[in-house]
């Protein structure tokens with residue numbers, strides 16, 4: 411008993427904070443929850459990013475749900491990447507059952523079922539607010555990174571953007587971009603050559619193929635208008651609770667490239683538009699990425715670097731990023747080393763490789779006189795996790811095997827009718843869901859080509875024999891030429907350039 415008392419007082423002391431906090435559950439000793447030994451996370455450190463890991467079915471997604479609810483109650487908006495489609499239940503109140511009340515009895519507070527303000531978002535044709543961005547906003551650097559282009563090809567992309575800037579041609583969707591790319595080596599070949607130097611068809615062909623590949627992953631639905639204003643992620647409901655924005659990505663599992671494209675553009679957009687955060691003691695927005703391995707799996711080295719940099723930088727904007735995945739090694743080392751909160755659910759030791767992974771994982775946790783971390787990692791039950799957090803001064807709180815509280819909202823998903831009602835009631839859906847195809851590069855270039863053809867026709871009929879003076883192209887390396895242009899520095903693009911140089 412003496413050990414229990416000492417443990418309880420250590421946990422209590424380590425989990426008492428000046429400012430506001432959220433409660434995850436109660437600390438456990440010898441596989442039993444210690445009543446009232448609450449494990450709390452100060453709001454102040456929630457922009458320090460985190461990881462929720464563990465074998466399948468151990469409770470990662472429910473932990474995410476619990477955290478999202480508690481943040482919302484504190485007036486902090488949340489964005490969830492719902493890859494498996496199992497989070498819509500947040501919009502409805504949970505149902506108490508004997509298992510849940512028993513869990514909460516052990517933790518030491520009653521179970522209070524509640525519904526939360528939810529907005530459904532989508533990248534494709536699923537119901538919910540359509541998230542889109544224009545190619546112009548995306549910028550040449552990000553587009554080249556996503557397409558995994560060579561330096562020469564990236565140079566051409568920059569030239570294309572520059573040309574569109576100079577000629578006021580809006581690049582809205584991929585159709586626009588493909589059109590101008592073709593134009594640069596066909597009808598507009600001469601014009602481009604004179605202004606920027608020769609652009610090889612081999613290179614534009616390679617870029618086109620990469621765009622088609624991206625389109626096959628559904629990117630044509632993502633690029634276009636109306637582009638999403640990230641400020642709309644920060645809404646509160648009438649009771650001051652933060653909106654839980656659920657991005658439904660069930661159809662994205664086999665399209666990792668589109669997912670990483672979107673994630674990176676979203677983070678870049680947030681980074682450029684959110685003000686630098688003073689010492690408010692709480693995050694502005696918390697983003698959870700379930701099945702996070704999907705962003706990293708197929709990302710190129712360049713994209714990895716970009717993600718790492720932006721993860722580091724976005725913290726100062728008051729944005730916390732939480733990666734949810736089975737194995738901590740799914741997240742790159744450079745990202746892992748930046749995480750403040752770690753919630754590690756049970757790991758399974760089936761193979762020698764598993765045992766090695768467990769040993770490694772255990773080494774990454776603070777030493778505790780109460781636990782043998784390796785043993786705890788394999789003996790945790792469902793909805794239990796090893797929690798390592800930071801206090802308000804950024805020091806680690808006492809390591810705690812934790813019995814997690816149950817979500818207050820429904821653990822199951824919404825029915826089709828409930829989903830429909832939610833979408834129908836949404837104000838944002840009305841704002842974003844009309845597809846606009848206003849006049850952009852595609853239409854303007856087509857008109858230009860038509861006009862040129864008509865002029866040529868006219869010239870042919872009047873001209874008998876004229877010698878065309880061939881002007882020598884003052885060809886300059888296209889990349890250098892564009893890099894010296896002032897218009898080159900645009901929002902996302904400029905920032906990413908800075909990031910790359912760091």
Ligand SMILES: Nc1ncnc2c1ncn2[C@@H]1O[C@H](COP(=O)(O)OP(=O)(O)OP(=O)(O)O)[C@@H](O)[C@H]1O
Pocket residue numbers: 464465466467468469470471472473476513736792793794814815816817821
């Ligand atoms: N905090 C909790 N309170 C009550 N029940 C829980 C809790 N966590 C997990 N469970 C139970 O465990 C089940 C599995 O949890 P969850 O879906 O979160 O696992 P997961 O780790 O996300 O699995 P996967 O890797 O397959 O996505 C839940 O359906 C629920 O019944």
Ligand SMILES: [Mg+2]
Pocket residue numbers: 470471472494700
């Ligand atoms: Mg899950």
